[in-house]
Structures are given as structure tokens and as C-alpha cells.
Amino acid sequence: MEAGMFIFQFFYYQFRPQDKSRLWYLLLLALLLFYNITGGLFPDDKITLxxxxxxxxxxxxxxxxxxxxxxxxxxKxxxxxxxRWHALYGVPFFLMAPYLLFFVIVYAINGNLNIKLGVVIPFIYSLVLLWVILKAIRNHYKEDKNHKNAIEEIAVYCAVSPWTAMTxxxxxxxxxxxxxxxxxxGFITITIIFILKAIRNTRQEYEAFIAIKTNGNIQEGFSxxxxxxxxxxxxxxxxVGFIHRGSKNKVIADSLNISEGTVKKHIENIFNKTGATSRVELLHKLYFK
Structure with a gap:
């Protein structure tokens, strides 16, 4: 089932490579497949290679x-x-380093796999991670007045928490x-959340298409x-319409009744999807060609 999901998501990503959230999800699926396959096969003395x-x-x-x-x-x-610090530095030092030390180096030297000693630091750090991630989500929840993204984050958080029990x-x-x-x-929960998000995004795209075609929300010249x-x-x-009119982030936030932080997040998402690095380049990409 996981392999089928991975293949489907992989080909879907090829059609929409700008959807980076799908890329991170693909990596999540790949790691889960690797975990389930190796955990199911190893150790087995019949595998002589x-x-x-x-x-x-x-x-x-x-x-x-x-x-x-x-x-x-x-x-991401x-x-x-x-x-950022935990993703780039904390995890390698407090999770991967103990694994390399106790499960690879020490085990290779003396043939003694001391599991309890090897999971002490990772277990303590996993509790720290749970608190740090929850705190980051809570802060984001306060910034996002619509609460849609934050609620999704909380749901994913609850889904991945069982992995803390690994140690x-x-x-x-x-x-x-x-x-x-x-x-x-936890994976099944994440998959359901991801599918629901994809359905929601597709509906939003359809609503956007209707808005563009019938309501004239976008100025002439855009495609x-x-x-x-x-x-x-x-x-x-x-x-994008506000950007085209030269509106500042505060004006956009007040007009849409959202925070400036949310506006910045939306603009960052727009830049990521279009590959634009400035507002001028963004508008140029969206004009008729």
C-alpha cells in the first residue's frame, strides 16, 4: 500500500514540481518504506549476503x-x-550521533549491542523535540487567524508523536x-491529512478559476x-492583485483581516510556487505570454 502510494505521489509530483510540500511527503514515504522493509526482513540468518x-x-x-x-x-x-536549529543541528548531534556511536562503532568493535545505553540520549531529546515542535505550532496558531494551517500542523503532530515511543x-x-x-x-493519519489537503487545494484552485473567469478579480493582462x-x-x-496595485503588506493584512505574518507567509508561498524572487518578477511570470 505504501509503495503504491509512493509511486502515485511520485508521478503526481512530476506534473507539479512546484508543490514542495509533496516533495517532503515523498521523502517521508520513502523513509517509512525503508523502515518497514528493513524492520520486517532484518535480522534474518538466512540472508547470507x-x-x-x-x-x-x-x-x-x-x-x-x-x-x-x-x-x-x-x-520545511x-x-x-x-x-531550524533542531532540524539541521540538534537531530544529527542528539539522535544520529548516539546511533553511530552505540549501534555502529561500539557494536562493530566488540559485538555487543547495548540498546538501553544507546537510546538514553535520543529518548530525552525526543521529549525535547515534542515540546519544541508543539511550541512552534502554538506560536504559528496564534499568528494564523484562519487557523487552517495550524490545525493541520497539530493533527500531523499528533500523528508523529508515537514515533517518540520508538526508544x-x-x-x-x-x-x-x-x-x-x-x-x-501515525503514517496512516498523515496520509489521510495529506489527501484531505490535496482535495481542499483542488477545490481552491477551482474556486480561483471561477473567480478569475467570472468575477474579474484579477486585472486585465494576467493569465x-x-x-x-x-x-x-x-x-x-x-x-497578487494587491501586489499588482503596489499595496504594502500592512494594507493587504488590513484589507483581508489577517495578520502581516500571514500575508508574508502567503507571499512566500507564492514565490516558492512560481520561482519568483521579487514582486516585479512575480508579476512578469503571471502576465500573458
Whole structure:
């Protein structure tokens, strides 16, 4: 099921490479596939091409990789800048470094896999990550008056929290069935959220198309097809109209009854989708060609 979902999302991404959130989701799927395959196959003494110690390193490594990706996923997919340090520096130091030390180096030297010692620091840090991510989401929730993105972030947060229990599972040596059910339940939740988001975005694109074609919300000279090609939402199209009139962020925020932070976020999303680096370049990309 996960492989089928990955293939479908991969080809869909090829049609809309500007949708970076789908790219981060693809990486999430790839890591989950790697985790489930290696966790299901290893260790197995019938697999003679790979030694048992190496199989153990790979199996535990896939779990550490999966858990390490979540802060980066929140940082990139939801633009939670407060997580930048943890995504780029904290995770390598407090999650991957203990794995390399205890599950690779020490294990390779003396053949003794001390799981309990190896998961102490990652477990403590995973609790820190849960608090930091929750705090970042809460702050974003306060900034986003519509609360749509923040609610989605909270839902994803609840979905990935079971991965914090990975270190607890390792400590108490729980069965693989319990471990897989717990962690994959989070994935299923994320998938449902992602599908609902895709449906919502498609509806927004249709509403935007109707607004462009019938209501004349966009000034003459713009291409409706360009808006749809770049996947701009109705709100983003409204903001483009304000940009075209030379409005400042505060004017846009007051007119749409949203915060300046939300306006900046919308403009950043518009730049990411279109590949523009300035307002002038953005308007040029959206004109008829």
C-alpha cells in the first residue's frame, strides 16, 4: 500500500514540481518504506549476503532516520522556522550521533549491542523535540487567524508523536507487531491529512478559476492559465492583485483581516510556487505570454 502510494505521489509530483510540500511527503514515504522493509526482513540468518551485525545496524538505522526526519519535515513542509536549529543541528548531534556511536562503532568493535545505553540520549531529546515542535505550532496558531494551517500542523503532530515511543520500544524490547502498528498508525493519519489537503487545494484552485473567469478579480493582462499552472489558491490570487496595485503588506493584512505574518507567509508561498524572487518578477511570470 505504501509503495503504491509512493509511486502515485511520485508521478503526481512530476506534473507539479512546484508543490514542495509533496516533495517532503515523498521523502517521508520513502523513509517509512525503508523502515518497514528493513524492520520486517532484518535480522534474518538466512540472508547470507549481509551479516547479522550489519542487518541490525540497518534495521535500527532506518528507525533513527525516520525519527530524525520529522523535525525537518515540520520545518520545511510547514515553514516552522523555530525548528531550524533542531532540524539541521540538534537531530544529527542528539539522535544520529548516539546511533553511530552505540549501534555502529561500539557494536562493530566488540559485538555487543547495548540498546538501553544507546537510546538514553535520543529518548530525552525526543521529549525535547515534542515540546519544541508543539511550541512552534502554538506560536504559528496564534499568528494564523484562519487557523487552517495550524490545525493541520497539530493533527500531523499528533500523528508523529508515537514515533517518540520508538526508544521506549527499544528499551523494553517490545514485540515488532506492537512497534509497527503504533508507528504506522501515525503514517496512516498523515496520509489521510495529506489527501484531505490535496482535495481542499483542488477545490481552491477551482474556486480561483471561477473567480478569475467570472468575477474579474484579477486585472486585465494576467493569465488565468498561469495562476492555475502555478497552483495559486484563491487567497494567493487576491494577494497578487494587491501586489499588482503596489499595496504594502500592512494594507493587504488590513484589507483581508489577517495578520502581516500571514500575508508574508502567503507571499512566500507564492514565490516558492512560481520561482519568483521579487514582486516585479512575480508579476512578469503571471502576465500573458
Amino acid at each position: 549481509i551479516s547479522i551485525p550489519t542487518q541490525m545496524m540497518i534495521a535500527y538505522g532506518s528507525g533513527f532516520l525516520m525519527a530524525s526526519y520529522f523535525p525537518f519535515y515540520f520545518y 513542509a510547514f515553514d516552522l522556522k523555530a525548528l 521506549v520500544f527499544s528499551w523494553f524490547q517490545v514485540s515488532q507487531l506492537v512497534e509497527v502498528l503504533c508507528t504506522n498508525f 488565468a492559465e498561469n495562476f492555475l499552472t502555478y497552483g495559486l489558491t484563491k487567497r494567493e490570487i487576491e494577494i
